[in-house]
Amino acid sequence: MKQLFFSFIFISAFSLSSFTQNSFTKVIAKDRVIPSYCIEVTFDKTVHLIFPSGVSYIDLGSSNIIAGKADGAENVVRIKAAIKGFKEETNFSVITDEGSFYSFIVNYSENPEKLNIEMKDFLHNEKLGNKSENAQEVHLSELGNESPQAVRSVMEKIYKTNRKRVTHINSKQFGIEFQLRGIFSHNGLLLLHTEIRNTTEIPFDIDFLAFKIVDKKVAKRMAIQETVIKPVRVYNYLTSINGRKTESTVFAFQKFTIPDKKQLVVELFEKKGGRHQRFVVKNGDLVKAQPSRKL
Numbered sequence: 001m002k003q004l005f006f007s008f009i010f011i012s013a014f015s016l017s018s019f020t021q022n023s024f025t026k027v028i029a030k031d032r033v034i035p036s037y038c039i040e041v042t043f044d045k046t047v048h049l050i051f052p053s054g055v056s057y058i059d060l061g062s063s064n065i066i067a068g069k070a071d072g073a074e075n076v077v078r079i080k081a082a083i084k085g086f087k088e089e090t091n092f093s094v095i096t097d098e099g100s101f102y103s104f105i106v107n108y109s110e111n112p113e114k115l116n117i118e119m120k121d122f123l124h125n126e127k128l129g130n131k132s133e134n135a136q137e138v139h140l141s142e143l144g145n146e147s148p149q150a151v152r153s154v155m156e157k158i159y160k161t162n163r164k165r166v167t168h169i170n171s172k173q174f175g176i177e178f179q180l181r182g183i184f185s186h187n188g189l190l191l192l193h194t195e196i197r198n199t200t201e202i203p204f205d206i207d208f209l210a211f212k213i214v215d216k217k218v219a220k221r222m223a224i225q226e227t228v229i230k231p232v233r234v235y236n237y238l239t240s241i242n243g244r245k246t247e248s249t250v251f252a253f254q255k256f257t258i259p260d261k262k263q264l265v266v267e268l269f270e271k272k273g274g275r276h277q278r279f280v281v282k283n284g285d286l287v288k289a290q291p292s293r294k295l
Contacts, residue, residue, distance in 0.1 A: 037105070041108060042108065042112055043084040046080045047078070048076055048079075049078075049119060050117065050118045051075045051077065052120065053098040054096060054097040055074060055076075055096055057095035058077060061090040062090040064081065064086040064108075065080070065081060065092065065106055066081075067092060077094060079092070079106075089106065089107050099140065142232045144254070154191070154292045158184060158235075159249075159250050162248060164181045165183070165290060166183060169280070173277070175198065178279060179197075180193070181248065183288065183289040185255070189232075189255060190256065192250070193249075194248060195246060195247070195249075196249075197241075198242065198246070204240065204270055204275060205240045205272070206240060206268065206270070206271060208269055209268050210269075211231070211253075211265075212229065213263070213264055214262060215261060215262055231251040233251075233252040234250070235252075257287065258286060266280075266281065
């Protein structure tokens with residue numbers, strides 16, 4: 001009787017274990033695994049990876065390798081061995097601003113065959129809308145609940161539609177016209193569509209474009225209080241507008257409004273020139289932002 005009792009306990013425990021394994025665990029299917037690229041690194045040379053967009057995240061599998069973004073280049077990652085002749089295979093991963101995830105397996109070699117590698121834009125260049133298994137779309141915190149691909153799609157639509165929805169916000173002097181064409185909202189993001197028109201024969205080279213929330217009126221001898229608002233995405237980033245040409249840009253911001261007695265000032269500065277432009281956006285303009293779904 002005792003032997004039968006212990007046999008029952010053993011069978012019950014085995015059955016419970018099988019039930020738990022079958023009910024609460026699941027084997028990862030092959031089509032859910034992101035394949036990795038294999039690259040070689042060495043101690044005396046640097047491998048450069050050129051990505052189709054800026055890099056927002058790099059994670060290294062071990063201290064045998066070192067990596068980081070190249071100085072002055074947001075989309076180039078440099079990687080090399082930190083320890084000469086390391087034996088253990090390691091890995092690293094990269095996430096780009098456009099939501100692509102890349103995985104790499106790294107081994108040591110005294111003479112790597114590939115030192116400069118150009119990565120493909122899987123999210124935007126795949127034919128027939130097929131996304132490569134080597135890149136999965138990653139959601140980035142700066143874009144809230146939206147994927148980078150969805151935000152890019154909305155910005156592209158605003159740019160290509162190019163319909164003027166704001167008519168009273170502009171700056172025009174020295175043969176340059178800088179205007180706000182539209183204000184849109186999209187799932188927690190605020191999008192501003194701007195246009196620069198050069199009516200002269202002299203190219204207009206852009207030094208920088210600034211978005212600042214400032215006091216409407218500042219008393220004499222008082223310091224100017226300003227808050228710089230930086231876009232999280234830019235579509236059709238401009239550095240120069242040739243003579244007799246018109247170009248537009250779409251800027252995406254995390255949603256914001258303007259406090260009382262303040263205003264949004266948008267300033268455009270010419271590089272090595274004086275044809276600067278400036279226009280003002282009021283809170284009443286922002287709250288009239290049109291939903292992107294109505295495009």
